Structures are given as structure tokens and as C-alpha cells.
Amino acid sequence: MRRFGFFVHPLDMRDVVRIAPQAEGKRKPLVEKILEWTPPHEVAHITGLKCADGEEAEGWFIGITLFPHQFLELPKDFVFQRIYEGALIAKEKGAQILGLGGYSSVIGKGGVELQALMPDLPMTSGNSCTTAAALDATARAAERIGIRISEAKVAVVGGSGSIGSVCAKIFAANEPAAEIVLIARNQRRLEKVADDIHAETGKKVTTCNSVKDGIKDADIVISATSSSGDIIKADYMKSGALICDVSLPHDVCREVASLRPDVLVIEGGLMQIPEGVDLNYNFGFDPGIALACMTETMVLCMEGRFEPYSIGRGLQIDKVREIYKLAERQGFTLAGFRSFERLVTDEMIDSVIKAKKQRSC
Numbered sequence: 589m590r591r592f593g594f595f596v597h598p599l600d601m602r603d604v605v606r607i608a609p610q611a612e613g614k615r616k617p618l619v620e621k622i623l624e625w626t627p628p629h630e631v632a633h634i635t636g637l638k639c640a641d642g643e644e645a646e647g648w649f650i651g652i653t654l655f656p657h658q659f660l661e662l663p664k665d666f667v668f669q670r671i672y673e674g675a676l677i678a679k680e681k682g683a684q685i686l687g688l689g690g691y692s693s694v695i696g697k698g699g700v701e702l703q704a705l706m707p708d709l710p711m712t713s714g715n716s717c718t719t720a721a722a723l724d725a726t727a728r729a730a731e732r733i734g735i736r737i738s739e740a741k742v743a744v745v746g747g748s749g750s751i752g753s754v755c756a757k758i759f760a761a762n763e764p765a766a767e768i769v770l771i772a773r774n775q776r777r778l779e780k781v782a783d784d785i786h787a788e789t790g791k792k793v794t795t796c797n798s799v800k801d802g803i804k805d806a807d808i809v810i811s812a813t814s815s816s817g818d819i820i821k822a823d824y825m826k827s828g829a830l831i832c833d834v835s836l837p838h839d840v841c842r843e844v845a846s847l848r849p850d851v852l853v854i855e856g857g858l859m860q861i862p863e864g865v866d867l868n869y870n871f872g873f874d875p876g877i878a879l880a881c882m883t884e885t886m887v888l889c890m891e892g893r894f895e896p897y898s899i900g901r902g903l904q905i906d907k908v909r910e911i912y913k914l915a916e917r918q919g920f921t922l923a924g925f926r927s928f929e930r931l932v933t934d935e936m937i938d939s940v941i942k943a944k945k946q947r948s949c
């Protein structure tokens with residue numbers, strides 16, 4: 589039996605209430621304190637994984653009970669200790685690989701620091717598969733609404749991050765997007781990524797420190813930030829734009845769903861798991877849907893690839909492509925488009941196509 593561990597954590601109050609209904613109606617500061625006091629623990633046993641080579645696999649979700657902003661704002665030593673304790677639980681369970689889900693990889697240099705502390709337990713952030721799934725979904729959605737990537741201006745919000753920088757690199761390689769702009773707050777890191785992309789692909793990309801200015805005339809926006817969410821407001825995008833929101837919690841404000849029917853927002857990084865796999869945990873998704881970062885951990889385990897895979901901020905294009913092929917071999921496929929937790933309908937697509945046509949008239 590092959591075994592993996594994967595860190596999960598709540599994104600917001602809805603996640604807490606789904607698992608602990610007694611939290612309903614409680615004040616958020618109180619819930620935050622309780623989360624802070626709760627040590628890492630096993631939250632689910634994942635069963636039914638049949639590997640392509642005939643082996644079986646199982647895994648455990650290990651809860652690191654902090655909200656995203658707590659990962660970023662509590663003292664780093666405290667958060668790191670929590671994650672370390674979670675990794676010890678994975679080891680006790682016999683995990684041969686550990687997935688650093690959500691913000692557990694955002695702190696500690698994309699998992700580099702925890703991996704250095706525990707070299708005998710290979711780790712992955714899951715960001716290669718997340719990138720592959722987000723780009724696949726973006727390409728398919730762009731085709732549906734009639735955006736040609738080679739003619740498009742692409743904005744990558746979080747362009748200096750782990751997922752954002754490799755997304756930008758892929759948009760710059762092979763058949764490049766017409767224009768690429770990288771957006772984040774730290775200009776030095778943005779310029780480093782822009783220089784690397786230029787050196788590797790020959791494509792010049794621009795940088796911007798304002799989300800509003802950076803995306804205002806973009807045809808395609810990929811958003812993958814470690815902000816605590818809601819940084820893309822309803823009046824930021826041009827009509828007919830496509831936004832793939834990879835971030836958890838989401839970067840695109842919910843009001844966009846009702847205020848901007850002329851823009852298509854899809855959630856990036858969602859995969860359909862093989863039949864028979866039971867996650868034994870309710871993430872609030874439809875049954876059979878998993879995050880791409882979980883998928884990466886499950887797939888590496890099913891392949892018997894017990895090695896550090898997506899670690900640190902500099903992801904490799906080859907690995908992004910490889911993990912997606914391995915996922916396919918193990919029976920995982922891209923999930924249908926979802927927007928603000930609902931399946932994207934033909935009416936939503938038509939409304940964006942109409943807006944695009946009106947704009948070009």
C-alpha cells in the first residue's frame with residue numbers, strides 16, 4: 589500500500605461551520621482563537637485509490653486549523669511549528685509523500701524550509717498540477733468565448749509567485765500571448781521574474797504594482813496571489829474578459845457574479861477524481877471534485893514517485909507538463925468550469941460572447 593498525507597485548512601467561516609456546525613453564529617475572533625488553540629490533527633482517511641500499475645494507495649488529510657490570514661499574520665515560528673507537528677502526524681501514519689495544501693506552502697519559502705527540516709519525508713506544494721489545470725481550463729474557456737491567446741493581452745496577478753511566475757513563463761513560451769503583464773506588490777521580485785522570462789523565452793513582459801491598472805485592458809487574467817482575497821473588484825475588468833481565479837480564498841469579489849455578466853470568471857485548479865476514490869471529507873465541492881494540489885499529491889503517491897516535486901517558487905515547465913500527463917494516466921481529468929461555486933452555464937458563456945461582440949462593434 590502506498591501512502592500520502594495532505595494538509596488542509598479552513599478558508600473562511602463557511603468551511604468551519606461545514607465541519608463544526610456548533611460554530612454557526614459565533615463571532616469570528618472567538619473562532620479564530622479556538623482555531624489557534626487547536627493542534628494539527630487527522631481529519632479524513634482517503635480510500636479507494638487504485639494505481640495504474642495495480643497497486644493500491646491511501647492517504648490522510650491533516651488539518652492545520654488556521655485561516656489564510658492567520659498563516660500570514662501570526663508569528664512565523666508559531667505557524668511553522670504547527671506545520672511541523674502536522675508533518676509528524678503524516679510520518680506516524682506512514683506517509684511516503686506530503687502535500688502542503690493551501691497556505692501551508694505559502695509560508696516557509698514555498699515548502700523549502702519544512703522540506704529541509706524533514707528530508708526523509710518528500711513534500712510537494714501541488715503547484716505544478718494546479719498550474720497545469722488552471723492553464724488547461726483557461727485555454728478551453730478562452731476558446732469557448734472566442735479569445736485567441738496569441739492575440740490576447742494576458743495579465744498574471746501574483747506574477748512573482750510560485751504559480752503565477754510559471755504561468756507567465758508558459759504564456760511566454762512556444763506560441764506566446766501577444767502581451768504579458770506581471771502584477772504584484774514587490775517590484776524587485778517582479779523584475780527578477782520578468783528578466784528570467786526574457787532570458788528563457790526571448791519574450792519581453794511588463795510589470796505593474798496595481799491590480800486595477802494591470803488588468804484593466806487584459807483579455808485574460810490569471811490570478812494566483814497569497815492575498816486574503818477580494819482584490820479584484822467589479823469595475824476593474826474590460827468587457828468580454830476571461831478571469832481564471834486560482835487563489836484560495838478567491839481574489840475576485842463575489843459581487844462580480846451579479847454585476848459583470850459581460851465577464852467570465854472561472855475557478856482554476858479543480859480536478860475530477862477517478863470513480864471509487866473516497867475523500868471522506870466535504871470541501872463544499874460537488875462529489876468527485878478535488879483541488880489540483882491534492883491531485884498532484886495523490887498522483888505522485890500512486891506513481892510511487894516519492895520525491896520533492898513542486899517545492900519553492902521557481903517551478904519548472906517540464907514538471908507542470910509531466911504531472912498533468914501522470915494525472916491523466918491515474919484517471920484524473922479537468923473538472924467542468926465553475927464560477928462562484930456554480931457550474932458555468934451556456935447562458936453565462938453567451939452573455940460574455942455578446943459583450944465581446946458589442947465591444948468590437
Ligand SMILES: NC(=O)c1ccc[n+]([C@@H]2O[C@H](COP(=O)([O-])OP(=O)(O)OC[C@H]3O[C@@H](n4cnc5c(N)ncnc54)[C@H](OP(=O)(O)O)[C@@H]3O)[C@@H](O)[C@H]2O)c1
Binds near residue numbers: 748837
Ligand atoms: N486551486 C488549487 O488547487 C490551489 C493549489 C495551490 C495553491 N492555490 C492558491 O494559489 C494562490 C497562489 O499560491 P502560490 O503558492 O503561487 O503563492 P506564492 O508563491 O506565495 O505567491 C503569491 C503571489 O501573490 C502576490 N501577492 C500577494 N498579495 C498580493 C496583493 N494583495 N496584490 C497583488 N499581488 C499579491 C505575491 O507577491 P507580493 O507579495 O510581492 O505582492 C506573489 O507574487 C494561493 O491563494 C493558493 O492558496 C490554489
